[in-house]
Amino acid sequence: MLATIASEWTKLWSVRSTWWCLIGAAGLMALYSVPLGFDAADPNPEMSRADQLLHVEEVATAGLLFTQFALIALALLTVTAEYASGSMRTTLQCEPRRGRVLLAKLLVVEVVALVAGALLALLGAGLGYLTAGDYGVFDVSAVATVAGKVSVYMGVVVALAIGLAVALRSTAGALVVAFLALFLLPMVLMMSGMDLMTDVSYYLPGTAGTEYLGIGIATLFGLDDGLPYDAAGGLGLFAAWSGVTLLAGYVVFRRRDA
Amino acid sequence: MITLDHLTKRYGATTAVDDLTVQIEPGRVTGFLGPNGAGKSTTMRMILGLDRPTSGTATIDGRPYASLQRPLREVGALLDAKAVHPGRRLRTHLVAMARSNSIPVARVDEVLEQVGLAGVSRRRAGSLSLGMGQRLGIAGVLLGDPRVMLFDEPVNGLDPDGVLWIRKLLRSLAGEGRTVLVSSHLMSEMQQTADHLVVLGRGRLLADSPMGEFVAGYGSLEEAYFRLTAGSVEYNGTEVA
Numbered sequence: 001m002l003a004t005i006a007s008e009w010t011k012l013w014s015v016r017s018t019w020w021c022l023i024g025a026a027g028l029m030a031l032y033s034v035p036l037g038f039d040a041a042d043p044n045p046e047m048s049r050a051d052q053l054l055h056v057e058e059v060a061t062a063g064l065l066f067t068q069f070a071l072i073a074l075a076l077l078t079v080t081a082e083y084a085s086g087s088m089r090t091t092l093q094c095e096p097r098r099g100r101v102l103l104a105k106l107l108v109v110e111v112v113a114l115v116a117g118a119l120l121a122l123l124g125a126g127l128g129y130l131t132a133g134d135y136g137v138f139d140v141s142a143v144a145t146v147a148g149k150v151s152v153y154m155g156v157v158v159a160l161a162i163g164l165a166v167a168l169r170s171t172a173g174a175l176v177v178a179f180l181a182l183f184l185l186p187m188v189l190m191m192s193g194m195d196l197m198t199d200v201s202y203y204l205p206g207t208a209g210t211e212y213l214g215i216g217i218a219t220l221f222g223l224d225d226g227l228p229y230d231a232a233g234g235l236g237l238f239a240a241w242s243g244v245t246l247l248a249g250y251v252v253f254r255r256r257d258a
Numbered sequence: 259m260i261t262l263d264h265l266t267k268r269y270g271a272t273t274a275v276d277d278l279t280v281q282i283e284p285g286r287v288t289g290f291l292g293p294n295g296a297g298k299s300t301t302m303r304m305i306l307g308l309d310r311p312t313s314g315t316a317t318i319d320g321r322p323y324a325s326l327q328r329p330l331r332e333v334g335a336l337l338d339a340k341a342v343h344p345g346r347r348l349r350t351h352l353v354a355m356a357r358s359n360s361i362p363v364a365r366v367d368e369v370l371e372q373v374g375l376a377g378v379s380r381r382r383a384g385s386l387s388l389g390m391g392q393r394l395g396i397a398g399v400l401l402g403d404p405r406v407m408l409f410d411e412p413v414n415g416l417d418p419d420g421v422l423w424i425r426k427l428l429r430s431l432a433g434e435g436r437t438v439l440v441s442s443h444l445m446s447e448m449q450q451t452a453d454h455l456v457v458l459g460r461g462r463l464l465a466d467s468p469m470g471e472f473v474a475g476y477g478s479l480e481e482a483y484f485r486l487t488a489g490s491v492e493y494n495g496t497e498v499a
Contacts, residue, residue, distance in 0.1 A: 003328075003357060003358050003359060003360045004358055006357040006358070007354045007355070007357040007358035008354075010350065010353055010354040010357055011343070011346070011354045014346050014347065014350040014351075014354070015343055015345040015346055016345050017345065081343055082343065085340070085341060085342060085343050085344060086338050086340060086341030087341050087342055087343050089303075089306075089308055089337055089338070089341055090341055090342070090355065090398070091358075092306075092307070092308055093306055093308075093329060093330065093333075093335060094329070094330060094355055094358035094359060095329075095358055096306075096307045096323055096324040096326070096329060097324065255310075257303070257308065257309040257310060258303075258308040258309070
């Protein structure tokens with residue numbers, strides 16, 4: 001098992017797409033946090049100073065709705081790029097026990113996601129603080145808490161991505177489904193204005209995950225009153241979605257011809 | 259030794275491999291012949307545990323591939339020369355394979371030297387010609403120094419020097435007592451390389467015999483092959499006037 005993990009680790013860092021995804025994530029985070037910081041540095045003189053302070057831990061989560069897709073791409077490419085090139089067959093010749101291959105890929109990606117999640121949060125908070133001038137508030141414990149949450153969120157979301165990748169085998173297919181489940185579908189259902197659709201939207205992974213992060217899509221639409229769970233419940237539901245997707249992916253991975 | 263026992267693979271209504279029972283013996287080069295769609299590649303994939311047989315078994319020295327602890331040390335296989343992530347460097351591709359089976363990384367440089375790719379080992383796989391891809395695939399076969407080797411169309415894309423090189427390589431590997439199974443559509447090449455032939459047509463076993471016996475009575479392997487497979491060619495073009 002250790003050998004398979006070592007092999008997956010080598011493979012992950014020996015393709016350029018891994019680096020591009022990480023650079024992309026950092027770039028997207030900067031794109032969100034820097035304007036927020038500059039905006040805070042240029043206050044409205046008619047409002048009180050206290051109301052306009054930028055608590056930079058909030059900056060760290062603001063851009064995640066989009067930034068996460070860079071890490072999702074990284075995660076699913078570890079599987080789908082192998083199907084695209086045919087090298088999944090080489091991987092399965094090296095380790096024919098497919099459960100071990102899936103577990104090794106998951107573990108390697110989890111390490112990256114957990115570390116990258118925390119670093120991204122720190123980057124967002126840091127850039128926000130640097131650009132907000134006198135209006136930036138950097139509360140170390142608040143920032144650390146958010147970094148931990150973002151790290152956990154990324155850990156859960158990449159597991160979902162790997163599950164989709166082994167189930168669907170195609171980069172585009174997996175990415176589209178991830179985008180729908182995490183972003184588009186909750187929004188479309190909430191915008192529908194129909195009670196039934198709104199109720200369904202509460203249980204989608206995107207709604208649950210963002211509720212945990214404190215940037216809830218439901219809150220965005222002013223629908224958080226009806227939400228049947230709190231932040232911790234959001235994490236639970238989000239993790240359940242990931243677990244089920246991963247399990248479904250594992251079943252497909254085991255049964256289908258490579 | 260590879261043992262196929264009533265091996266069958268169906269895709270819906272089509273039967274790709276039909277009740278195939280045959281043994282591939284060590285110490286000789288076994289040529290694996292048959293028209294397109296005869297089931298050669300499917301059979302190889304089932305030997306490697308990549309495709310699941312509908313019924314029957316494929317075993318290597320009595321054990322299914324999936325039960326091998328470090329499979330690259332027991333079975334090497336070249337299925338598709340292009341089955342490498344195009345962005346990965348040749349050497350790293352082999353290092354990742356070696357790590358997965360606890361093979362020393364020094365062995366990677368040995369096989370790169372052996373297949374003639376040592377000078378380009380830092381190139382990315384996507385920039386390789388088909389011939390160089392075949393050499394990389396062969397390096398992967400040799401990596402674990404296995405007793406059983408499978409090659410699916412290994413001479414595709416190789417230049418005449420490469421063809422000669424692989425012929426000598428296959429002969430010497432079999433000479434060392436290994437089991438060597440090679441598929442090819444190049445009859446003249448096969449006649450010079452193989453000691454034994456296994457011929458498939460529409461998934462069925464048409465012949466399992468030594469080269470000498472198979473060719474006896476015909477001028478060449480090509481002629482003998484055409485006689486045998488005449489009824490089994492699935493994808494037929496029209497006659498050229």
